[in-house]
Each structure stands twice: as C-alpha cells, then as structure tokens.
Amino acid sequence: MSxxxxxxxxxxxxxxxxxxxxxxxxxxxxxxDQRLELLTSKRHISIVQLGATKGIxxxxxxxxxxxxxxxxxxxxxxxxxxxxxTLSHTxxxxxxxGSHGPKGPKVTGIAANLLSPSSSTDIAAALExxxxxxxxxxxxxxxxxxxKVIGEMTPEYVHKMLLGNxxxxxxxxxxxxxxxxxxxxxxxxxxxxxxxxxPVPGGSLYTAAKAALEALVxxxxxxxxxxxxxxxxxxxAVCVGLINSHFHRTNPPERLQAxxxxxxPRQAVGSRIGECEDISDxxxxxxxxxxxxxxxSVMSGNGGAEMIY
Numbered sequence: 001m002s003x004x005x006x007x008x009x010x011x012x013x014x015x016x017x018x019x020x021x022x023x024x025x026x027x028x029x030x031x032x033d034q035r036l037e038l039l040t041s042k043r044h045i046s047i048v049q050l051g052a053t054k055g056i057x058x059x060x061x062x063x064x065x066x067x068x069x070x071x072x073x074x075x076x077x078x079x080x081x082x083x084x085x086t087l088s089h090t091x092x093x094x095x096x097x098g099s100h101g102p103k104g105p106k107v108t109g110i111a112a113n114l115l116s117p118s119s120s121t122d123i124a125a126a127l128e129x130x131x132x133x134x135x136x137x138x139x140x141x142x143x144x145x146x147x148k149v150i151g152e153m154t155p156e157y158v159h160k161m162l163l164g165n166x167x168x169x170x171x172x173x174x175x176x177x178x179x180x181x182x183x184x185x186x187x188x189x190x191x192x193x194x195x196x197x198x199p200v201p202g203g204s205l206y207t208a209a210k211a212a213l214e215a216l217v218x219x220x221x222x223x224x225x226x227x228x229x230x231x232x233x234x235x236x237a238v239c240v241g242l243i244n245s246h247f248h249r250t251n252p253p254e255r256l257q258a259x260x261x262x263x264x265p266r267q268a269v270g271s272r273i274g275e276c277e278d279i280s281d282x283x284x285x286x287x288x289x290x291x292x293x294x295x296x297s298v299m300s301g302n303g304g305a306e307m308i309y
Contacts, residue, residue: 011277014062016094020288022068022105025131027123028061029112029142029169030075055245056191057141058087059276061107063284065091069137070105072126074112074119076142084109106130114144114164120175127181135181137287140169140213141191147202158205165209173220177230185232187287188224190217191279192298194241194306213237214298221296234295236286241302244273268304278303 061071071091073084088107095104110126112119127133144164148157169190176182190213199207220235227233242263264271282301285291300308 011275014066014090014094016097017063017066019068021064021137024069024136025072025127025134026061026064026069026137026139026287027072027127027135028057028064028074028139029114029172030057030073030080056240056243056276056279057139058083059280060139060141060283061087062090063277063280064137064287065105065107066094067284067288068105069287070131071107072123072130072135073107073109074123074142075109076111076113078111081109081111114142114168115160119168120171123172124175124179124181127176133179133181134183135176135186136183137187137189138173138176138182139189139191139283139287140172142168143191143206143209145206147206149202150204153205161205161209165206166212169213170216177224177227180229182224182230182233184230185289185292186224186230186234187291188217188220188233188235189283189286190214190235190237191283192237192239194239194300194302196239197306197308214239217298218296225295232292234286234291236291236294236296237298238279238282238286238301239298239306239308240274240279241267241305242273243279244275263305266305267302268307270303272303274301274303 057073061073065071065087071087073087075081075084084107091107092104108126108130110122112122116122124133127135142164144160146157146161148154173188192210192214193207195203195207196211196214214237217235217237224230224233224235242259260273264273279301282299286294286299298308300306
C-alpha cells in the first residue's frame with residue numbers, strides 16, 4: 001500500500017525553527033521493534049528522548065533539535081545505531097544550510113533496551129558523559145508492544161509488559177531525579193495511546209500500562225513541580241491515535257484497511273491517518289516555554305477519535 005493511500009496530508013520537510021530550546025538537553029526513548037498483531041487500533045538545554053531513531057520518536061527528536069535542543073536518543077540494539085547517525089546528519093544539514101549559521105546542537109545516542117535492568121543507569125551514565133549530567137526534557141516514547149488475550153498470558157509475558165512499559169520509565173525518572181540531573185523548568189512527556197479509551201481484545205496489558213503512564217504524570221506533576229532544583233518542572237502525556245508510522249505501514253493491507261474503517265469515521269478534524277509530525281508538534285509544544293502552565297494533563301493527539309474530558 002502506497003503512502004498516498006494512507007493519507008492526503010503530507011508533512012512538511014524538516015526545517016530550522018526558532019531557537020527557543022537552544023542550550024537544552026533532551027532524552028527521547030525508542031520503541032522495541034515488535035508488532036502487536038492483536039491490537040487493531042538546553043544554558044544548553046539537553047533532552048533525553050527514548051525511541052528517537054524511527055517514526056514518532058524520530059519526528060520528536062527532529063522537532064526539538066531543529067529548535068536548538070541537544071538530543072540523547074536511545075535505541076533498542078546496537079544494530080539500530082545507524083538510524084541515529086542518519087538523524088544526526090539530518091540535523092547537521094539543517095544548521096549547515098542556515099543563512100545565519102547557528103551552531104547546531106549535539107545529537108548522540110545509546111543502546112538501551114527497555115527490558116534490561118540497567119537501562120536507566122545506562123542512560124544516566126550517557127548523560128554524565130555527553131552532557132555533564134544535565135537534562136531539561138525527557139520524552140518517554142519507548143514501549144514494549146506485544147499482545148495476548150486473557151487465558152493465553154504467561155508470567156513471563158506479564159513481567160515483560162510491566163517491565164518495558166511501566167517499570168522502565170519509572171526507574172528512569174527516578175534515576176534522573178535521584179542524581180539531580182533535571183534542571184529547573186524541565187519537561188517530562190509520556191507517550192500514551194488512545195486504546196486506553198478504546199480497548200480491543202489482546203491489548204489489556206498494553207492499554208493498562210499506557211493508562212499507568214497517564215496516571216504517573218499527574219503524580220509527577222505534584223511531586224516535581226516545586227521540588228528543590230526542579231522548580232517549574234511540568235509532566236504531561238500525549239494520547240496518540242492511528243499514525244502513519246513504520247509500525248502501521250508494515251501491517252498486512254487487510255488489517256490496515258480494517259483499522260482505517262474502524263478509526264477514520266470517528267475523527268473530528270479530517271478522515272485521514274495522522275502523521276508522526278502531528279504528534280511531534282504537540283510534544284514540541286509541551287516541551288517549550290509556552291506550556292509552562294500545563295502540567296498533570298493528557299493531551300489528545302488522535303484527531304478527535306477518542307476525546308478526553
């Protein structure tokens with residue numbers, strides 16, 4: 001199926017934006033490359049983005065880097081490192097072509113598998129090495145995606161789902177807070193899914209984990225917003241719907257058609273599949289100064305298919 005049949009909307013080419021995140025560091029985490037068959041659905045600011053090498057994670061990293069933020073992106077295995085290199089070259093090209101010639105931000109990465117017990121300390125160590133132990137933005141985009149219906153689950157499956165989707169982001173935030181790495185006015189964004197509000201068979205643990213990420217930002221907003229050294233920090237979530245990403249493009253054509261038939265009629269702002277850039281623009285807003293009065297919230301990023309009241 002060609003991309004033209006997925007959506008009539010085409011995202012704009014990468015461009016240099018206002019440098020409102022210059023001097024900041026961001027971490028963006030990466031999703032493990034598994035398919036869920038049963039789900040039909042920078043001061044220099046530094047950002048930690050988990051899931052920064054493909055799809056939504058890459059779009060988020062590119063949005064933040066084009067605004068001046070340095071990026072520490074994670075990927076699930078050393079074999080994926082070349083995707084991070086491609087992202088780094090894309091960012092460098094944006095700044096090298098800039099008429100006013102701003103110095104581009106640093107883009108680097110680390111292999112950090114969600115299911116590894118050392119992933120949080122590995123990311124913290126990379127921040128110490130690459131960015132003097134500071135971070136301003138954390139985007140928890142990574143997820144362990146696997147579906148099983150009730151009656152077919154095993155203890156190992158339950159453990160993996162809870163470890164990859166709840167324990168890993170909790171331990172990462174805990175590690176960064178414990179080491180005093182977050183700076184004042186930091187931003188934490190958890191990526192959730194609209195299947196929390198529109199569940200399907202086989203997705204109970206995945207949607208439960210995403211619901212937990214939404215609950216966590218409410219608690220983190222209360223705990224971290226006035227914490228000494230982190231004053232002004234916000235924590236929010238984005239509820240993502242059907243997106244034209246590698247995950248959905250690799251679905252069999254009949255499954256993708258079923259998803260479109262189910263989801264598109266419910267969307268309130270156009271009958272099309274969302275683009276990764278639709279999500280990265282929302283996350284980008286939550287990572288900027290303009291979102292300073294938004295915390296503990298879940299923003300809908302699904303075209304109105306599942307509204308949040």
